[in-house]
Amino acid sequence: xxxxxxxxxxxxxxxxxxxxxxxxxxxxxxxxxxxxxxxxxxxxxxxxxxxxxxxxxxxxxxxxxxxxxxxxxxxxxxxxxxxxxxxxxxxxxxxxxxxxxxxxxxxxxxxxxxxxxxxxxxxxxxxxxxxxxxxxxxxxxxxxxxxxxxxxxxxxxxxxxxxxxxxxxxxxxxxxxxxxxxxxxxxxxxxxxxxxxxxxxxxxxxxxxxxxxxxxxxxxxxxxxxxxxxxxxxxxxxxxxxxxxxxxxxxxxxxxxxxxxxxxxxxxxxxxxxxxxxxxxxxxxxxxxxxxxxxxxxxxxxxxxxxxxxxxxxxxxxxxxxxxxxxxxxxxxxxxxxxxxxxxxxxxxxxxxxxxxxxxxxxxxxxxxxxxxxxxxxxxxxxxxxxxxxxxxxxxxxxxxxxxxxxxxxxxxxxxxxxxxxxxxxxxxxxxxxxxxxxxxxxxxxxxxxxxxxxxxxxxxxxxxxxxxxx
Ligand SMILES: [Zn+2]
Numbered sequence: 114x115x116x117x118x119x120x121x122x123x124x125x126x127x128x129x130x131x132x133x134x135x136x137x138x139x140x141x142x143x144x145x146x147x148x149x150x151x152x153x154x155x156x157x158x159x160x161x162x163x164x165x166x167x168x169x170x171x172x173x174x175x176x177x178x179x180x181x182x183x184x185x186x187x188x189x190x191x192x193x194x195x196x197x198x199x200x201x202x203x204x205x206x207x208x209x210x211x212x213x214x215x216x217x218x219x220x221x222x223x224x225x226x227x228x229x230x231x232x233x234x235x236x237x238x239x240x241x242x243x244x245x246x247x248x249x250x251x252x253x254x255x256x257x258x259x260x261x262x263x264x265x266x267x268x269x270x271x272x273x274x275x276x277x278x279x280x281x282x283x284x285x286x287x288x289x290x291x292x293x294x295x296x297x298x299x300x301x302x303x304x305x306x307x308x309x310x311x312x313x314x315x316x317x318x319x320x321x322x323x324x325x326x327x328x329x330x331x332x333x334x335x336x337x338x339x340x341x342x343x344x345x346x347x348x349x350x351x352x353x354x355x356x357x358x359x360x361x362x363x364x365x366x367x368x369x370x371x372x373x374x375x376x377x378x379x380x381x382x383x384x385x386x387x388x389x390x391x392x393x394x395x396x397x398x399x400x401x402x403x404x405x406x407x408x409x410x411x412x413x414x415x416x417x418x419x420x421x422x423x424x425x426x427x428x429x430x431x432x433x434x435x436x437x438x439x440x441x442x443x444x445x446x447x448x449x450x451x452x453x454x455x456x457x458x459x460x461x462x463x464x465x466x467x468x469x470x471x472x473x474x475x476x477x478x479x480x481x482x483x484x485x486x487x488x489x490x491x492x493x494x495x496x497x498x499x500x501x502x503x504x505x506x507x508x509x510x511x512x513x514x515x516x517x518x519x520x521x522x523x524x525x526x527x528x529x530x531x532x533x534x535x536x537x538x539x540x541x542x543x544x545x546x547x548x549x550x551x552x553x554x555x556x557x558x559x560x561x562x563x564x565x566x567x568x569x570x571x572x573x574x575x576x577x578x579x580x581x582x583x584x
């Protein structure tokens with residue numbers, strides 16, 4: 114870790130600290146990979162004169178980077194391929210047939226494009242539920258992409274040992290061995306910027322024995338477990354028929370709930386299950402856009418918050434969103450709860466900023482290490498232009514960040530003290546090249562799978578985003 118320093122000043126600092134302080138104007142001083150000082154007003158003149166690098170954030174908000182706490186990066190190549198389907202049809206008809214043809218090169222291209230989108234969309238941290246292991250090099254390719262672009266990254270090694278596509282199934286022993294291989298190269302990399310954990314896909318895809326084995330392995334590493342939980346009513350019915358219990362009750366009976374457990378979705382959970390989640394300290398990862406896209410349902414976010422459950426936010430995979438835009442997720446989280454409860458006060462902008470920043474850090478397994486602009490935390494932050502036509506005029510800054518802001522307004526992004534996006538452009542890669550490679554990879558993948566699409570490389574080479582249409 115270099116000992117460079119960076120001063121961001123002149124903007125409104127939305128700290129997302131314990132009291133939700135907004136310092137307008139304020140300044141943030143970063144030394145190495147940590148926030149060294151945060152202050153109101155203008156920084157001391159000596160700081161301004163001697164800082165190695167200075168960002169003038171006049172007219173901007175400075176906020177903590179968000180965590181996209183549940184995505185599937187390979188699906189960056191699948192977005193728009195299979196709109197308008199329910200979860201289980203979408204999986205069987207659209208995701209599995211092409212996913213089995215993924216290789217490490219294609220996964221790397223997909224991850225670069227998906228991670229670029231995440232960074233542009235305000236996510237400095239990404240948890241990738243990576244369950245395609247048709248090529249042993251895929252985990253490594255995805256971590257390499259995160260390392261190249263400079264994100265904070267958690268590879269959640271996905272597995273299922275039953276009821277899944279046979280080419281995508283793994284035994285618990287295989288899952289642990291493959292995650293061990295990824296761990297040996299990546300876990301703790303770059304002062305803990307990249308981590309590896311285990312991620313059973315879904316209760317109906319996992320046997321009890323395998324669940325116990327992989328959670329025990331993850332705990333022996335000091336790492337967590339990530340799982341899809343109670344996403345749809347149909348899956349809960351399947352669990353009741355086969356096992357006689359709902360998803361969270363089943364997980365509790367295995368002894369796997371705890372602060373190291375990330376429960377993605379948790380839409381169809383009853384009051385008893387909410388009590389179990391609260392008592393165990395498990396983290397819920399809410400994916401409102403995906404839940405609407407697949408018509409899965411409305412997660413009981415207010416019931417979770419009333420019980421003190423930590424909630425993180427996420428896009429879910431771009432195959433069921435179709436974007437990885439955390440500003441859209443912020444807005445969708447609030448709007449969905451408001452319309453569901455017919456109560457305009459039910460959730461506030463400051464609540465969802467806290468979920469996306471601090472909740473995300475808890476999901477990552479480092480609840481006190483980032484997610485707030487507070488002295489001593491890792492320096493992950495966004496500089497958001499409040500003067501853009503999408504945002505201005507601004508009356509209340511947290512409100513503007515949640516309801517007005519788009520990825521176009523994200524000007525600069527800092528991860529672990531390093532500038533990874535400057536003036537809207539990736540520092541470590543050429544965005545157009547990344548997108549051209551992703552388009553080429555998508556065409557190779559769908560050709561191989563025999564799925565007819567229109568990935569138009571000529572359009573991509575002119576700089577437009579990739580288009581994958583129809584079947
Ligand atoms: Zn998912």
